[in-house]
Amino acid sequence: MTMNWHQLLCAERLGHRPVKDEEGRSPFHSDHDKIIFSGAFRRLARKTQVHPLATNDHIHNRMTHSLEVACVGRTLGIRVGAALKAAGDLPAHIVPTDIGDIVQASCLAHDIGNPPFGHTGEEAIRNWFQKEGAFYLDTLTPGEQTDIRVFEGNAQGLRVLTTSEYYQYQEGMRLTYATLASSIKYPWCSEATVSQQRPKHNKYGIFQAELTYFHEIAHKTGLIQKGEDWYCRHPLVYLMEAADDFCYGIIDLEDGLEMGIISWDEIYGILRNVIDPAQIAELEKTLNKVSDGRKPAILRGKAIDAFINAGTQAFFNHQKDFLNGTVESDLISLCDKNVMEAVQAAKDLAKRKIFNHSKRVELEIGAYATIATLLSTICSAVDAFLRDPQQMTYKDSRVMSLIGDNNFHPQVLQKQGNYRYLAIMAVIDYISGMTDNYATNLAKQFNGMGESRY
CATH class of the missing domain: 1.10.3410.10 (putative deoxyguanosinetriphosphate triphosphohydrolase like domain)
Structure with missing residues (x-):
């Protein structure tokens, strides 16, 4: 069994939407523009690349890094596209710049799911749900529990693209299947990863919440299935x-x-x-x-x-x-x-x-306390809201007002699947979408040590 470029470069959009023809840009360049204009991408400007809360303007943040990766990826894609075209391996309607556009878009999105403080933020979320917040996961399925206990920024990235940004719970950014497939570095789920049944024992790219979308993307692009909820990578990955x-x-x-x-x-x-x-x-x-x-x-x-x-x-x-x-x-x-x-x-x-420089290590340690404060405060309020909104404390009601209680309404989440699991995922959406600065300042406010921002 083999894949073919005709399917792999599918320009239809998530949700089985037809190819969108626009003068002046290809469907894949449209993907690039949607990502660039998204709030999730904009917030990368205040997210850690390597050095948390860097005050030196010359140091890279997630946005500058993503833009530079996209520049390299575009050229790499165009050159590969030209070589494939010259060999007669691409469909007639595909030109080398189409390959460049797809790779450029996937490069722009490759870190879009990273929480504040980068990989330390990922570890801090995992740490809290494995310890203090473990009881919130008691009623979840094993796969849902693993999604949260070993939270992964790569899987969150697909969630941003397909679920939480633009058309929330309605295919998100509605990107082409080719771009979405080219954005999935680890095309398998969390539970099999933890049990060491996948190529990377500490990485995965799909939450249970996006599993239906994942199968849709894989089928439309013709990815080869390798096991349950597991496909091979798209070549452009x-x-x-x-x-x-x-x-x-x-x-x-x-x-x-x-x-x-x-x-x-x-x-x-x-x-x-x-x-x-x-x-x-x-x-x-x-x-x-x-x-x-x-x-x-x-x-x-x-x-x-x-x-x-x-x-x-x-x-x-x-x-x-x-x-x-x-x-x-x-x-x-x-x-x-x-x-x-x-x-x-x-x-x-x-x-x-x-990575082991003392100043960086100091800030990483502090990130754990910041993330723990945010999760503890918000999860407590959401839990009270799920049990009985009429019995919430005044503090919990104010927290829900801050984060938007409409995002946790049963009419929104129960249509998607397990209500409690999706509510916790919505909490993670909120926190992982924060910039380093906002997460730090909000945690200070929650602890009663913040400064007025009026």
Whole structure:
């Protein structure tokens, strides 16, 4: 069994909506625009990339990171599209820029479900529901419990795209099937992941709440089913993931240099090997004329171009394996050895020096208290609302007024499935959608230590 590009590039929209023809933009470029204009994407500007609550304007946040990944992904997609078109492998109506548009849109959305404080925020949500908030999950099914106990930003991302943004509980942003499928890095559910029955034992991409949408997306794009609630990846996921890895390989190190955590020599030692040897002498002559702070910008373009060339070649060489759904590794692992080793070395350096920097660790620890305060206060109020709105305390009623009690009304949630599970997911929607700054300030307000924001 194999997949085909005609189905994989399906331009119909979630909810079995027909292809939308617009002058001046493709259906896939329309996806890009919908994501850019969403509130969820806008809030990424105040969400952690690596350094929580960074005050240095030169340090990346989730939005700047996502935009840069989208730029790399677009070029990577166009080059792959051109190679496939030249080989006669794409449908006649598809042009290389269509591939670029799909990958660009999926890159824009790749972190859209991340909570405040990044991966630390994910861990803080998990930690609270595994301990203090565990009793809220007692009546849920095992799969629903696992969704929350091992909350995953990737699954929340699909929820933002299909459920919580724009048309709430009515297919969300209503993106094309191709873009949605290309956004699902881990096309399986939480319970099987925890029991170590999936390729990644700590990652998944689908909540029970979006399971019906997931099957619809998989069937419309022709993904190969590998097990219960489990499909192979869409081939273009590998391009989105590679664009993200390429940017990590450069941008995290640039931020580390800006903050004085690592040196220029450490960065150049990693990236020098991916540059064309014929360009080294002229490059180093130019680098020697500028300060260390300006050197990354000079090196960046050449390094990214080398990464994109290697990614394009690797994808084209293994196209049949991607269409057969047999690739278990990421695209980086299939790239030229110098590129593969450079990306891995960059990740190792960032993990060793940047992620363990004392200031970052201090803020991460504080994030646990912030998330715990928010969950404790809001879940208590929602629980009281679910039991009997007429018996709520005044405090609980004020909390419900703040977060919007219409989002928890039985007429809204009971149509979708398990009322209590979806109510807790709505709490997580609210908190995971917060920026770092808003989450911090609101937790202070809840603790009686906030400042007036009038």
